[in-house]
Amino acid sequence: MNFFRIAGVILLTSVTLSCGTYFNQPVDVTxxxxxxxSKVTERLRTLPLPQEPVVVGVYNFRDLTGQYKPSDVGSTFSTxxxxxxxSILIKALEDSxxxxxxxxxxxxxxLNERNIIRSTRQEYQAGGDQNQPQVPPLLYAGILLEGGIVSYxxxxxxxxxxxxxxxxGSSTQYRQDRITIYLRAISTxxxxxxxxxxxSKTILSQALDVSLYKYVSFQRLLEVETGFTRNxxxxxxxxxxIEKAVEGLIVEGxxxxxxxxxxxxxxxxxxxSDYEAEKEDSDLTGLYNxxxxxxxxxxxxxLDMGATIMRGDYSGQEAGAHLTFDYTTGISKSLFLNVSASGFELKNENAFSRKLVGLDLNGGYLLLPNDKISPYLYGGSGVIMGVEEAPEDQDNIHLKFQYGIGAEYLLNDKLxxxxxxxxxxxxxxxVDYLINGKRNDxxxxxxxxxxxYLGSSSQSQNN
Structure with a gap:
């Protein structure tokens, strides 16, 4: 029974991860x-109206990649x-x-069709009447739009x-492609x-499969498979x-x-203002988002707070509270120095309890200095001192070294x-007033x- 419960949970979890795709499987022609x-289409259609629409000409917005569709079974002539x-660009221009x-x-x-109109009128107009209306002149473009799809x-x-x-079992796979276009406006x-x-725009492909393979009794094998692929x-x-490029062209204009x-x-x-904010956000976004x-x-x-756990000569460790104030200054983009003062309590159940204060000096390294969430490593040395007076044969001041790991999440520039x-x-x-064994406390x-955060800008100091 436990096995089938586990199987049911895995199957249900895997299917509901993308239930919109799984429960809308095609079973008939549409x-x-x-x-x-898309959201870009809606934004394009809801832009405020212009003072006067601009006449533009699009000769060809080409595929400049020259790439053919990849295939696992051999060559293909599909692009x-x-x-x-x-046609997509013209539709986007019309929607805007x-x-x-x-x-x-x-x-x-x-032009061929207009020539046919002229020749037909000249050939079949009654009595050679010269007052027949002429073919209206063509509009000419004040701006040409050029460019194309430059990479896939x-x-x-x-x-x-x-x-x-x-x-x-259950497994999922994904793949991300990327397409890039350029659109330029030229004065005629x-x-x-x-x-x-x-x-640029990314293209996502996903695959999910779930399987069950189990002997439910002697010579009775249960095998179940399900899954889907979404491209x-x-x-x-x-x-x-292209629609995003047209929107950008309008705002840039x-x-x-x-x-x-x-x-x-x-x-x-x-x-x-909205476009500039989006551009600034885009400038801070790397290739992989x-x-x-x-x-x-x-x-x-x-300001830090948390728990301290003693590992000394007594058993039955208990967590004691600690409070720390620290100051950090950056040496470079990734390296920093930190000095901290702390108060904390070390204790073991029914055996030992001691309140101490400490002063630490650490050097550290930010692993991802340009990310909103950055892990960091640090290490250094320090000194701790008991708040109460130590026994006559014991020291009240102890030297130590420390190392640690952490992660910081930036809420904004200051916090x-x-x-x-x-x-x-x-x-x-x-430290626990007991000398026992070979290990130090x-x-x-x-x-x-x-x-x-406060003080001068790190950018000006690092440049």
Whole structure:
């Protein structure tokens, strides 16, 4: 019974991790539907109206990668990305309502059709009437939009995890690809490149499988398998990237007074402010969606509290409280110095109890100095002293060295939360007033704390 409970839990957990996909498996053909929209599509459609739409021409928004779709079974002639990016761009321009796109991709067909209209009118107009209306002139573009899909990088991140226990197992795998586009606006009167927009979009593929393989009785084998694979369509990713590029082009144009919004400067200023905030956030984001944080201040005061556990000559350890004040200053981006003063209690059940104060000096290393969450290592030496007077044959002051590990989470430039664990080793065996065995006394500190940052900018000091 316990086995089937474990199997049921694993199956249920694995399936519900992506229940939207699992419980919407296709069992029949579906009718044609209107194309999907994304959050970027909705933002594009809800932009404020322009003073006057800009006439733009798009000759060709090409796939510049030249890549073919990867295959495990041999070569393939299918391209990795869509060849219809021009149509996607024209649709995005239309949805934005800021541009009037004109036909340029197949301009030859359009000109041929206009010539047919002219020749037909001339040939069949009654009595050679010269007052017949002429074919209206074509619109000309004030701005040309050029660019294309410049890269399609596959397998930039791959990974997965799994577990199996007595025939019950589950595993998941994922893969992330990346597509990059450039969109530039060119003035047809001067040939000047007005704006050049760079957008990237990741493409996620996931696979999940669950299996059960078990003999339930003699010569009775139970075998169950289920799972699914979910791949984000490349065309949808291209569409979202192009729409994001059009949105960026509109806001960048507002910023440089290339065009203006009907609703006035306040609406334009809000759009620009939101866009600049997004750009700043993007500048802090690395290739693998890691946020890079600039630590603007180099000095901090900290307050820590937690528990201290004695490992000495008595058994029956008990946790005692400790409180620490510390000061930290950065030497470089990753290295720091720390000095701390603490008060704590060491005790063993019904055998020993002693209150002490300590002073420590440590050097440390931040493992991820540009991340919001950064683990750190530290070590150094210190001195501890008993608050009460020690027995006549015992010292009240003890030297020690310590090392530890912790992690800090930056709430903002001025405030950080931290957790830590520290191992303290005394240079003698007299901390608990008992000399026994070959090992010196030692104790552990576990706690949480907060750092208050202040002082001069670390950026100016490190440059």
């Amino acid at each position: 009718e044609a539907r209107i194309g999907e929209t 990795a990305v869509t060849q219809g990016a021009t 309502r800021w541009f009037t796109p004109i036909e340029r991709e197949n301009i030859g067909n359009l 990088d596959t397998n930039i991140i791959t990974g997965g995890m799994g577990a199996r226990y007595f025939g019950v 009167s001067s040939g000047k490149i007005l704006k050049n927009i760079y957008i 984000e369509p490349v065309q949808v990713a291209v569409k979202e990237a 507002l910023k440089d007074d290339l065009w203006s919004a009907q609703e006035g400067e306040e609406v334009s200023a809000q759009l620009i 890691r946020k890079f944080i600039q630590r603007n201040y180099n000095n901090s005061f900290g 950080g939360l931290k957790i830590f664990a520290q191992h303290n080793l005394a240079f003698d065996d007299e 030692q104790f552990f500190n576990f706690g949480i704390g907060v750092n208050f």
